[in-house]
Amino acid sequence: MNGLLLTTQQALQLLFTGDPELWSIVLLSFSVSLKAILLTTPFAFLVSFALSHGKFPGIRIILAIFNSLLSVPTVVIGLFLYVLLTRQGPFGDLRLLFTQTAMIIGQMILCFPTLVALGYAAIQAADRRVWETARTLGAPPWFSMLTVFFEVRFALLAAVLTGFGRIISEIGISMMIGGNIMGYTRNITTAIAMETSKGEFAQGIALGLVLLLLSFLLTALLSYLQGHKEFAA
Amino acid sequence: MNEPLLVFREIEKSFSGSQILCGVDLSLYPGKCILLSGKNGVGKTILLKIIAGLEIPDLAKIEISGKTNSWEKAVRSVRKEIIYLHQHPIMFSSTVESNVAYGLRFASLNRKQRRESVDEALEWAGLTDVAKKQAKTLSGGVQQRVAFTRAWILKPKVLLLDEPMANMDHESREQTYQLLVRMKSAGMSLVITSHFMQYFEGIVDQHFQLKNGALELKSKS
Numbered sequence: 001m002n003g004l005l006l007t008t009q010q011a012l013q014l015l016f017t018g019d020p021e022l023w024s025i026v027l028l029s030f031s032v033s034l035k036a037i038l039l040t041t042p043f044a045f046l047v048s049f050a051l052s053h054g055k056f057p058g059i060r061i062i063l064a065i066f067n068s069l070l071s072v073p074t075v076v077i078g079l080f081l082y083v084l085l086t087r088q089g090p091f092g093d094l095r096l097l098f099t100q101t102a103m104i105i106g107q108m109i110l111c112f113p114t115l116v117a118l119g120y121a122a123i124q125a126a127d128r129r130v131w132e133t134a135r136t137l138g139a140p141p142w143f144s145m146l147t148v149f150f151e152v153r154f155a156l157l158a159a160v161l162t163g164f165g166r167i168i169s170e171i172g173i174s175m176m177i178g179g180n181i182m183g184y185t186r187n188i189t190t191a192i193a194m195e196t197s198k199g200e201f202a203q204g205i206a207l208g209l210v211l212l213l214l215s216f217l218l219t220a221l222l223s224y225l226q227g228h229k230e231f232a233a
Numbered sequence: 234m235n236e237p238l239l240v241f242r243e244i245e246k247s248f249s250g251s252q253i254l255c256g257v258d259l260s261l262y263p264g265k266c267i268l269l270s271g272k273n274g275v276g277k278t279i280l281l282k283i284i285a286g287l288e289i290p291d292l293a294k295i296e297i298s299g300k301t302n303s304w305e306k307a308v309r310s311v312r313k314e315i316i317y318l319h320q321h322p323i324m325f326s327s328t329v330e331s332n333v334a335y336g337l338r339f340a341s342l343n344r345k346q347r348r349e350s351v352d353e354a355l356e357w358a359g360l361t362d363v364a365k366k367q368a369k370t371l372s373g374g375v376q377q378r379v380a381f382t383r384a385w386i387l388k389p390k391v392l393l394l395d396e397p398m399a400n401m402d403h404e405s406r407e408q409t410y411q412l413l414v415r416m417k418s419a420g421m422s423l424v425i426t427s428h429f430m431q432y433f434e435g436i437v438d439q440h441f442q443l444k445n446g447a448l449e450l451k452s453k454s
């Protein structure tokens with residue numbers, strides 16, 4: 001008990017004295033996950049829009065596929081990418097294994113179905129008349145699409161936050177294709193796993209607190225946005 | 234009557250096997266008003282949306298100044314001249330003012346001209362007092378007027394109105410009627426669908442009934 005108290009104290013110390021190693025890990029986590037979500041969002045929402053407003057065969061099947069991809073375990077994505085990126089793999093020549101780029105790609109794959117599915121739900125909830133009104137008032141298709149996005153902006157933002165929450169807290173992909181290299185691919189989750197296995201809990205707890213805080217923050221933001229959704233409808 | 238603005242021919246549309254429209258012909262004249270009536274679900278809304286280029290017909294031709302084109306070919310240019318107004322219009326989540334200004338950004342006007350145009354339109358519809366209000370928070374009648382105004386400001390050649398006076402009280406109907414009269418006398422071609430012919434006496438030039446997928450001329454003035 002006393003030990004736990006001591007480590008917690010050490011953890012807080014690390015956090016509040018601005019321990020450079022700790023904060024560089026936090027920064028790296030955010031940098032990788034932010035890039036991943038920002039790169040994925042526009043394309044994902046475009047797909048969501050095509051699925052909700054488009055008229056082509058197979059929409060239901062595509063949606064079913066995306067929905068089933070929502071729950072793919074991260075280690076499976078990690079494994080899949082590892083096989084592709086390993087030296088002997090088909091993309092081995094790119095030398096991407098154990099790089100931040102690989103982590104970003106992996107996290108993009110992870111959040112893509114989430115963004116498409118939640119984006120679809122958001123856009124689907126937008127009234128069909130928004131699109132029709134924009135079009136009939138002379139807006140070109142791309143601008144009409146942005147108009148629809150704007151009408152459901154809170155729900156779309158909620159989708160982005162959910163996706164971000166998913167990738168910043170994942171460990172399977174980061175561990176397998178990031179490789180947990182200090183200062184390069186070590187992020188919050190891989191650092192926690194490693195420190196803990198070494199029996200050094202202080203940094204792990206400190207990083208865990210950052211992650212917890214973030215998740216509380218995201219949840220609070222999400223419920224705030226939920227309130228807005230009702231108003232917008 | 235003089236030269237028609239546009240003539241739609243042989244419009245056909247079916248949904249999963251059931252034929253809604255089979256060979257609808259409709260000529261639109263400047264400054265004239267057409268009333269479309271017909272039972273619920275007969276296809277009035279679909280017809281208007283096809284004319285506006287919002288729904289794709291199975292088949293249709295468009296005649297512009299004597300020349301006949303396929304719908305696919307003509308729809309792009311025709312769409313620019315035609316505005317469709319929903320039975321229950323939807324407001325964009327912004328102020329009345331920016332709702333009214335929405336379509337102007339696609340017209341070649343500078344900032345000052347746009348401003349003047351918006352002010353004039355707001356005045357035209359008696360919306361100046363609510364210009365800064367959030368459009369979604371206004372009553373249905375006022376929203377309808379905002380929808381009219383954001384269409385009117387673009388000066389379309391054809392305006393398609395789907396049940397424009399459903400769920401309106403007497404006063405709103407009166408105001409709307411006045412707006413319609415002014416649109417018509419400004420040379421717009423109006424097509425109105427309604428179950429209530431009596432609301433539109435005095436402005437309707439032709440009355441068609443949509444029945445079994447085709448138009449039947451009921452009266453002509």
Ligand SMILES: Nc1ncnc2c1ncn2[C@@H]1O[C@H](COP(=O)(O)OP(=O)(O)OP(=O)(O)O)[C@@H](O)[C@H]1O
Binds near residue numbers: 271275278280
């Ligand atoms: N997207 C669609 N898919 C399948 N059927 C449709 C679709 N849109 C319309 N319909 C059908 O087409 C028919 C015509 O509909 P429409 O809305 O044009 O009728 P309406 O004459 O405007 O009726 P109302 O007087 O109630 O406004 C209806 O039977 C409707 O069920």
Ligand SMILES: [Mg+2]
Binds near residue numbers: 278279395
């Ligand atoms: Mg209708």
